Amino acid sequence: xxxxxxxxxxxxxxxxxxxxxxxxxxxxxxxxxxxxxxxxxxxxxxxxxxxxxxxxxxxxxxxxxxxxxxxxxxxxxxxxxxxxxxxxxxxxxxxxxxxxxxxxxxxxxxxxxxxxxxxxxxxxxxxxxxxxxxxxxxxxxxxxxxxxxxxxxxxxxxxxxxxxxxxxxxxxxxxxxxxxxxxxxxxxxxxxxxxxxxxxxxxxxxxxxxxxxxxxxxxxxxxxxxxxxxxxxxxxxxxxxxxxxxxxxxxxxxxxxxxxxxxxxxxxxxxxxxxxxxxxxxxxxxxxxxxxxxxxxxxxxxxxxxxxxxxxxxxxxxxxxxxxxxxxxxxxxxxxxxxxxxxxxxxxxxxxxxxxxxxxxxxx
Amino acid sequence: xxxxxxxxxxxxxxxxxxxxxxxxxxxxxxxxxxxxxxxxxxxxxxxxxxxxxxxxxxxxxxxxxxxxxxxxxxxxxxxxxxxxxxxxxxxxxxxxxxxxxxxxxxxxxxxxxxxxxxxxxxxxxxxxxxxxxxxxxxxxxxxxxxxxxxxxxxxxxxxxxxxxxxxxxxxxxxxxxxxxxxxxxxxxxxxxxxxxxx
Amino acid sequence: xxxxxxxxxxxxxxxxxxxxxxxxxxxxxxxxxxxxxxxxxxxxxxxxxxxxxxxxxxxxxxxxxxxxxxxxxxxxxxxxxxxxxxxxxxxxxxxxxxxxxxxxxxxxxxxxxxxxxxxxxxxxxxxxxxxxxxxxxxxxxxxxxxxxxxxxxxxxxxxxxxxxxxxxxxxxxxxxxxxxxxxxxxxxxxxxxxxxxxxxxxxxxxxxxxxxxxxxxxxxxxxxxxxxxxxxxxxxxxxxxxxxxxxxxxxxxxxxxxxxxxxxxxxxxxxxxxxxxxx
Numbered sequence: 001x002x003x004x005x006x007x008x009x010x011x012x013x014x015x016x017x018x019x020x021x022x023x024x025x026x027x028x029x030x031x032x033x034x035x036x037x038x039x040x041x042x043x044x045x046x047x048x049x050x051x052x053x054x055x056x057x058x059x060x061x062x063x064x065x066x067x068x069x070x071x072x073x074x075x076x077x078x079x080x081x082x083x084x085x086x087x088x089x090x091x092x093x094x095x096x097x098x099x100x101x102x103x104x105x106x107x108x109x110x111x112x113x114x115x116x117x118x119x120x121x122x123x124x125x126x127x128x129x130x131x132x133x134x135x136x137x138x139x140x141x142x143x144x145x146x147x148x149x150x151x152x153x154x155x156x157x158x159x160x161x162x163x164x165x166x167x168x169x170x171x172x173x174x175x176x177x178x179x180x181x182x183x184x185x186x187x188x189x190x191x192x193x194x195x196x197x198x199x200x201x202x203x204x205x206x207x208x209x210x211x212x213x214x215x216x217x218x219x220x221x222x223x224x225x226x227x228x229x230x231x232x233x234x235x236x237x238x239x240x241x242x243x244x245x246x247x248x249x250x251x252x253x254x255x256x257x258x259x260x261x262x263x264x265x266x267x268x269x270x271x272x273x274x275x276x277x278x279x280x281x282x283x284x285x286x287x288x289x290x291x292x293x294x295x296x297x298x299x300x301x302x303x304x305x306x307x308x309x310x311x312x313x314x315x316x317x318x319x320x321x322x323x324x325x326x327x328x329x330x331x332x333x334x335x336x337x338x339x340x341x342x343x344x345x346x347x348x349x350x351x352x353x354x355x356x357x358x359x360x361x362x363x364x
Numbered sequence: 365x366x367x368x369x370x371x372x373x374x375x376x377x378x379x380x381x382x383x384x385x386x387x388x389x390x391x392x393x394x395x396x397x398x399x400x401x402x403x404x405x406x407x408x409x410x411x412x413x414x415x416x417x418x419x420x421x422x423x424x425x426x427x428x429x430x431x432x433x434x435x436x437x438x439x440x441x442x443x444x445x446x447x448x449x450x451x452x453x454x455x456x457x458x459x460x461x462x463x464x465x466x467x468x469x470x471x472x473x474x475x476x477x478x479x480x481x482x483x484x485x486x487x488x489x490x491x492x493x494x495x496x497x498x499x500x501x502x503x504x505x506x507x508x509x510x511x512x513x514x515x516x517x518x519x520x521x522x523x524x525x526x527x528x529x530x531x532x533x534x535x536x537x538x539x540x541x542x543x544x545x546x547x548x549x550x551x552x553x554x555x556x557x558x559x560x561x562x
Numbered sequence: 563x564x565x566x567x568x569x570x571x572x573x574x575x576x577x578x579x580x581x582x583x584x585x586x587x588x589x590x591x592x593x594x595x596x597x598x599x600x601x602x603x604x605x606x607x608x609x610x611x612x613x614x615x616x617x618x619x620x621x622x623x624x625x626x627x628x629x630x631x632x633x634x635x636x637x638x639x640x641x642x643x644x645x646x647x648x649x650x651x652x653x654x655x656x657x658x659x660x661x662x663x664x665x666x667x668x669x670x671x672x673x674x675x676x677x678x679x680x681x682x683x684x685x686x687x688x689x690x691x692x693x694x695x696x697x698x699x700x701x702x703x704x705x706x707x708x709x710x711x712x713x714x715x716x717x718x719x720x721x722x723x724x725x726x727x728x729x730x731x732x733x734x735x736x737x738x739x740x741x742x743x744x745x746x747x748x749x750x751x752x753x754x755x756x757x758x759x760x761x762x763x764x765x766x767x768x769x770x771x772x773x774x775x776x777x778x779x780x781x782x783x784x785x786x787x788x789x790x791x792x793x794x795x796x797x798x799x800x801x802x803x804x805x806x807x808x809x810x811x812x813x814x815x816x817x818x819x820x821x822x823x824x825x826x827x828x829x830x831x832x833x834x835x836x837x838x839x840x841x
Contacts, residue, residue, distance in 0.1 A: 195621050195623045195624060197627075200624070200627075200628065203735075203774075204735065204736065204774060264620075264621045264624060265624065268617075268619070268620045268621070268624055268628075271619050271620075272593075272617075275593045276593045276594075278593070279592055279593035300619075301619040301620075302619070304618050304619040305617070305619045308618065308619075
């Protein structure tokens with residue numbers, strides 16, 4: 001059986017095609033293509049512009065996906081699309097495209113929860129059977145574990161999402177949004193050495209990130225590091241100070257130091273709440289999904305924690321953890337195979353759609 | 365049974381670091397003992413504590429533990445481990461004040477002496493012999509009963525700023541220390557443990 | 563020489579988990595801390611030792627900062643509560659500076675005799691289930707008046723204990739029936755063996771594990787503390803849920819500001835944890 005998945009809840013438009021072989025063997029990715037709307041440095045992406053981007057690219061991407069997958073329209077069983085959560089206008093533009101294809105080709109529609117899409121794709125790619133899931137993206141920060149037909153949220157951010165926090169700091173520094181602001185923060189952080197003090201707010205299994213963003217924006221302003229930076233030399237490590245040397249505290253931090261400190265602090269909070277959830281449910285496996293899940297430092301830190309607990313971390317690369325169409329196809333197909341489909345009348349989309357609202361019929 | 369110098373192994377400290385403690389009443393030569401301290405006579409390197417400021421054995425041992433732990437972690441705030449024991453009775457970081465409140469004075473008649481085996485030549489016998497020669501007073505057992513007859517609860521409460529605690533002077537009919545005294549003791553232990561927390 | 567000499571902290575901290583001599587028994591290993599039963603100040607004084615190990619995934623400076631801040635936070639809360647006469651294990655010793663070699667910090671508290679309220683309630687629920695099965699009654703019908711009064715009394719004492727905590731300006735942060743101990747009034751009463759009968763609910767409520775505690779006197783924080791406890795009763799002890807009102811009665815009577823905290827609890831209940839979110 002073949003599913004086509006359409007994703008456009010934020011600034012990535014993704015189209016993917018998944019094959020679930022009839023013999024029950026491992027599902028295969030037939031096509032996975034993506035086009036990203038990149039806004040200029042210092043700016044975020046606006047819903048209206050993003051929706052326009054999706055509308056103008058969706059036909060090209062669907063055609064190319066079918067060609068890459070070497071399948072014809074007749075081979076497709078269902079059309080899966082992101083029902084939510086996400087930004088309203090981009091979600092709508094993709095839902096309209098999905099409905100159009102459904103009517104045009106006479107195929108069933110399957111509305112998919114974006115977060116569940118990430119989780120199911122992560123499980124498929126990594127083979128992690130029942131992990132605690134850390135879902136980290138521009139819009140979400142959640143610690144999730146499966147229990148009786150639901151992906152239950154054990155902890156989450158109390159204010160902004162981690163990806164949003166990183167993206168907004170990238171804007172403060174006028175770092176390029178190409179290919180992604182978070183990616184460029186990660187590269188700059190690799191050159192950072194000095195850890196600056198930032199607020200650290202964990203409450204049980206929840207965390208708060210807005211205070212950190214305010215603090216680091218303040219530091220950037222204090223040291224005159226915000227805005228455009230013509231001389232990139234400054235970002236090079238100034239001297240060979242060892243990382244553990246707390247004495248060098250009065251040295252003026254660089255832009256790289258700020259990115260480094262932001263990552264170290266925020267990721268420590270994420271690993272901490274994940275560990276608490278693992279202790280709570282008695283799990284040793286952890287799966288990181290969502291765009292921020294590509295960050296190698298986050299994966300490394302999570303790996304050290306999991307190893308100390310006698311377990312391991314599962315993560316995927318940018319093809320799968322950044323928003324894409326196959327994750328929607330994968331989760332949609334799992335639901336479709338249990339008999340689930342979304343009638344045309346109900347094929348709406350919604351900005352708010354909690355992960356634990358989905359009845360997960362396809363798992364034990 | 366006559367009282368004598370007691371040698372104690374505190375849990376969670378290296379067993380080589382023996383703690384020697386002796387409690388005296390009717391001390392006659394407090395002024396000269398204090399003089400030896402002031403002149404930094406190394407033969408008189410002891411923690412000399414005004415025993416009326418000690419509410420219980422646990423109180424004294426908790427100050428000793430704090431000082432020895434700081435010694436092991438190289439965090440002494442005063443000259444040596446024995447001056448640090450006196451300082452460790454204090455709930456504040458003022459060293460001079462701690463000696464005024466908890467240390468020996470010229471008029472001290474109830475005295476608790478503590479010495480820690482920081483070098484191998486400091487043994488039970490060497491300490492016992494030296495104290496027998498130099499402290500003019502009557503040995504008491506170093507226990508809660510003896511301390512109960514000595515300690516000045518009102519002064520202790522003032523020193524630890526615990527005046528708001530319920531009255532702790534009464535004794536229950538069966539002779540067991542009442543709840544108030546227990547609460548005072550525990551509050552004092554916590555204050556010693558948390559001294560200097562910023 | 564005493565036969566049982568608990569080892570120096572330097573060796574405990576450097577090699578956890580380690581073989582357990584009789585005087586250092588591991589009790590619990592959580593995500594944050596390891597708890598041991600041991601002795602302190604004298605080899606006959608039982609004590610609880612809590613160690614916060616270093617977290618190697620964290621930057622060393624951040625790791626030391628957090629380990630230090632948290633052990634201190636817990637120690638300060640305990641000390642404050644002991645001074646206020648709230649029933650919690652007293653702070654006996656603490657070293658908040660992370661150990662130079664391994665970055666761990668430790669804290670020693672009074673040992674609390676007795677067992678968690680959770681265990682007594684689970685036993686009580688098993689007993690009730692047995693009664694109901696025996697007499698062919700529906701769930702909840704097997705509770706006799708005396709049984710009901712016993713549980714109501716326990717719940718009221720729990721409410722009083724939490725009220726005392728809040729009156730002193732401390733929020734527990736993780737109130738569950740595992741973190742509420744039932745300490746027998748006397749040593750004889752402690753002999754309450756595992757059996758089929760209705761378990762004793764006599765004793766003092768002692769709150770433990772202040773690892774997530776903070777100092778606050780705000781209604782919102784107090785209400786959330788109560789709400790967490792209410793949810794814990796609901797999920798762990800379904801048969802006691804309808805007596806939870808007694809906790810609130812005990813709480814209300816325990817201090818002056820309780821009424822506004824209870825009012826806030828209604829808001830917190832309405833709000834729940836359900837937070838809408840955007841993608």
